[in-house]
Amino acid sequence: MARGLMQQGESVVPPPARPDGRGGLGDVAAGGGMALLSLFFLINALRMPASSALWTWQNAPGLVPAAIGAVLLSLSTVLTARGLRSHRQSPTPVGSLPAWWSVAMNWGAGRVVVALAFALVFTLMMGRVPFGPLTAVFVFAMTLTFRGTTAAKAALIGIATGITVTLVFTRLFLVPLP
Amino acid sequence: MTPLSLLVEFLKILGNPVMVIAVLVGAQVGILFGMLPGLTATMALSLLTGLTFGLSVDVAIAVLIATYVGAITGGSRSAVLINIPGTPAQAAVCLDGYPLAMHGRAAEAIGLSVTASTLGTLFGVTMLAVFAPLLGQVALKFGSWEFFWLAIFGIVIAGSLTAPTDPLKGWMAGFLGLLLATVGLDGIHAYPRFTFGRVELQGGFALIPVLVGAYGMGEILSVLRRNERLVVQTRLDRVLPRIREVVRHWRHIIRSGLIGTVIGTVPGVGEDIAAWVSYDTAKRTSRSPEEFGRGSIEGLIAAETGDNACIGGATIPVLTLGVPGSAPAAVLLAALTIHGLQPGPLLAIKHPHVISEIVAIFVMATLAVFVLSVTLVRPMVRVLLIPRQALMPIVYVLAVVGSYAIAARQFDVYVMLAFGVLGFLLQAAGFPIAPLVLGFILGPMADDNLRRALTLTAGDPTPFFTRPISAILFAISALTVLSRTALPGWIVGRVAAVRSGRTAS
Numbered sequence: 007m008a009r010g011l012m013q014q015g016e017s018v019v020p021p022p023a024r025p026d027g028r029g030g031l032g033d034v035a036a037g038g039g040m041a042l043l044s045l046f047f048l049i050n051a052l053r054m055p056a057s058s059a060l061w062t063w064q065n066a067p068g069l070v071p072a073a074i075g076a077v078l079l080s081l082s083t084v085l086t087a088r089g090l091r092s093h094r095q096s097p098t099p100v101g102s103l104p105a106w107w108s109v110a111m112n113w114g115a116g117r118v119v120v121a122l123a124f125a126l127v128f129t130l131m132m133g134r135v136p137f138g139p140l141t142a143v144f145v146f147a148m149t150l151t152f153r154g155t156t157a158a159k160a161a162l163i164g165i166a167t168g169i170t171v172t173l174v175f176t177r178l179f180l181v182p183l184p
Numbered sequence: 185m186t187p188l189s190l191l192v193e194f195l196k197i198l199g200n201p202v203m204v205i206a207v208l209v210g211a212q213v214g215i216l217f218g219m220l221p222g223l224t225a226t227m228a229l230s231l232l233t234g235l236t237f238g239l240s241v242d243v244a245i246a247v248l249i250a251t252y253v254g255a256i257t258g259g260s261r262s263a264v265l266i267n268i269p270g271t272p273a274q275a276a277v278c279l280d281g282y283p284l285a286m287h288g289r290a291a292e293a294i295g296l297s298v299t300a301s302t303l304g305t306l307f308g309v310t311m312l313a314v315f316a317p318l319l320g321q322v323a324l325k326f327g328s329w330e331f332f333w334l335a336i337f338g339i340v341i342a343g344s345l346t347a348p349t350d351p352l353k354g355w356m357a358g359f360l361g362l363l364l365a366t367v368g369l370d371g372i373h374a375y376p377r378f379t380f381g382r383v384e385l386q387g388g389f390a391l392i393p394v395l396v397g398a399y400g401m402g403e404i405l406s407v408l409r410r411n412e413r414l415v416v417q418t419r420l421d422r423v424l425p426r427i428r429e430v431v432r433h434w435r436h437i438i439r440s441g442l443i444g445t446v447i448g449t450v451p452g453v454g455e456d457i458a459a460w461v462s463y464d465t466a467k468r469t470s471r472s473p474e475e476f477g478r479g480s481i482e483g484l485i486a487a488e489t490g491d492n493a494c495i496g497g498a499t500i501p502v503l504t505l506g507v508p509g510s511a512p513a514a515v516l517l518a519a520l521t522i523h524g525l526q527p528g529p530l531l532a533i534k535h536p537h538v539i540s541e542i543v544a545i546f547v548m549a550t551l552a553v554f555v556l557s558v559t560l561v562r563p564m565v566r567v568l569l570i571p572r573q574a575l576m577p578i579v580y581v582l583a584v585v586g587s588y589a590i591a592a593r594q595f596d597v598y599v600m601l602a603f604g605v606l607g608f609l610l611q612a613a614g615f616p617i618a619p620l621v622l623g624f625i626l627g628p629m630a631d632d633n634l635r636r637a638l639t640l641t642a643g644d645p646t647p648f649f650t651r652p653i654s655a656i657l658f659a660i661s662a663l664t665v666l667s668r669t670a671l672p673g674w675i676v677g678r679v680a681a682v683r684s685g686r687t688a689s
Binding site: 032033035036040043044047050051054060061062063064065066067068069070071073074075077078081082084085088114115117118121122124125126128129132133141144145148149152153155163167171175180181182183184 | 234235237238352353355356359360362363366370372373375377378401404405408409410571573574576577578580581582584585588589592594597598601604605608613614615630631634635636638639642643
């Protein structure tokens with residue numbers, strides 16, 4: 007797996023970008039996502055009481071989130087519409103699933119997903135496993151995967167990091183560790 | 185603040201071994217973070233804010249300020265030696281630093297860049313010492329109307345300048361930051377907003393996990409996405425430049441110092457823009473502009489002076505208005521807040537010695553960074569060869585500890601991770617991160633002040649547009665938006681069409 011990731015990374019090609027930095031379907035997706043998020047905030051803000059014994063509409067808790075949500079929704083709509091127009095004018099080839107897969111892999115999506123998976127497992131295991139050993143295993147696994155070094159060297163880096171982090175933060179900085 | 189009070193603060197720090205060690209450690213950590221591509225000044229400050237939480241206020245602030253100065257200065261090392269800026273602030277340094285290194289003048293380029301950085305930082309800090317108290321007096325006249333527009337102004341300007349090819353995305357990032365800042369109990373009535381009954385969400389998203397996630401985690405993923413190896417091909421001899429060599433560029437130093445300081449005071453813009461504008465101005469005013477990009481000493485000095493002068497400039501609005509001038513300054517603002525020093529107009533009144541103490545720490549940190557930079561060149565070059573992929577797992581562990589340390593809550597680590605993914609996705613889609621973070625920081629200011637102002641006027645919005653400072657801030661924000669949209673072009677087109685119609689008739 008380590009070798010596979012290394013080889014993948016060596017031929018990284020940046021994703022195709024438009025000269026003006028505006029990317030048709032990418033903007034449509036980003037604008038759509040932002041529109042959904044802002045709509046979620048807007049609807050929930052409007053459901054907050056506009057007046058009560060404590061406040062009138064002028065200082066209602068939902069006023070500002072509703073206003074910002076509306077502004078963000080408008081901007082997202084502009085971005086989506088612009089992306090659609092740009093795509094219609096110069097359509098980027100959508101391609102089949104394998105073509106998308108190839109672009110994503112060249113871009114480094116596989117490495118990002120693996121890194122996120124490691125980070126998520128480390129975070130979820132916090133509090134269940136002592137922090138020092140957990141750090142050592144995490145650094146060992148990440149180093150082995152992304153650096154492509156020998157297992158012995160990765161283990162040495164992992165153990166050294168686990169011990170140093172635990173000692174420095176608990177003894178020197180007096181920081182609580184999970 | 186008088187020169188005497190500044191001297192007293194400086195001597196106090198110098199006489200305190202703990203503070204001296206804190207400054208030296210912070211400076212060295214900053215240089216390391218700055219010189220390693222992928223580790224930025226903002227990331228260094230974000231991580232250290234959480235990690236130094238247990239230290240006393242003075243020591244923690246000394247570590248953070250020294251790290252800030254060290255990181256902005258240290259980035260030139262990799263820019264000169266491997267043509268990759270250590271932090272975004274050094275992108276302009278690559279243009280002339282690397283060609284100099286290619287001509288076997290790497291040591292000279294590093295020496296000059298460190299000296300220019302030192303002079304730039306001292307220039308910016310002098311401006312901070314002079315103008316912070318004056319601006320503080322003006323800021324005392326600000327009411328809720330002005331603070332609301334200040335927040336909007338910050339987002340609009342930062343959005344425009346950090347996404348020059350597509351300001352719409354910059355503004356969207358800023359408004360998204362504002363929106364995310366509304367999660368939790370509201371600042372006036374303590375009404376739970378978007379918490380959905382979750383106790384952890386009642387306090388909102390804590391600032392440090394958000395900063396560490398958006399800048400740190402996002403950068404970790406960006407570095408791990410690629411797989412690059414660095415090669416250093418140069419030799420190093422005399423590093424310290426001759427005084428005559430520096431003095432003969434005094435015009436560029438002063439001009440870039442002024443540009444860097446002024447750009448620093450603009451909310452959310454930061455060191456990289458200061459470096460580019462200084463570089464561009466130096467090229468326009470140079471007698472030998474053809475040398476720029478081929479190893480021009482003038483270009484190198486201008487870019488370095490500009491980005492470092494921005495440090496002092498960016499700290500001015502932090503201390504006087506509670507608005508950060510750059511991304512690292514935003515973290516500094518958060519750190520000051522966490523340690524109980526609420527930055528803003530009342531800082532100088534509640535804590536009269538704080539501004540002079542911060543200025544003294546800046547001076548001390550600048551000198552420490554200079555000494556460390558010129559004495560530890562060769563060992564630092566060896567550090568530069570450590571693969572970034574090998575460092576990222578350790579940086580992630582530090583990000584986790586830093587996020588967890590503030591409140592000892594696992595929830596904050598999840599927030600860090602979530603904002604890391606959000607930041608990474610936004611960056612991949614072409615959205616800048618600085619407006620997002622600025623919006624998140626300025627969110628409570630915009631929220632509370634808009635509602636307070638409307639309450640004071642019983643819902644009448646007129647003062648937002650009639651009070652002088654408020655009207656100016658509104659006008660600048662509106663003009664910035666209009667100038668970056670298609671509207672001016674449309675108006676010009678319509679006028680031309682009407683004129684041609686009249687001519688034809």
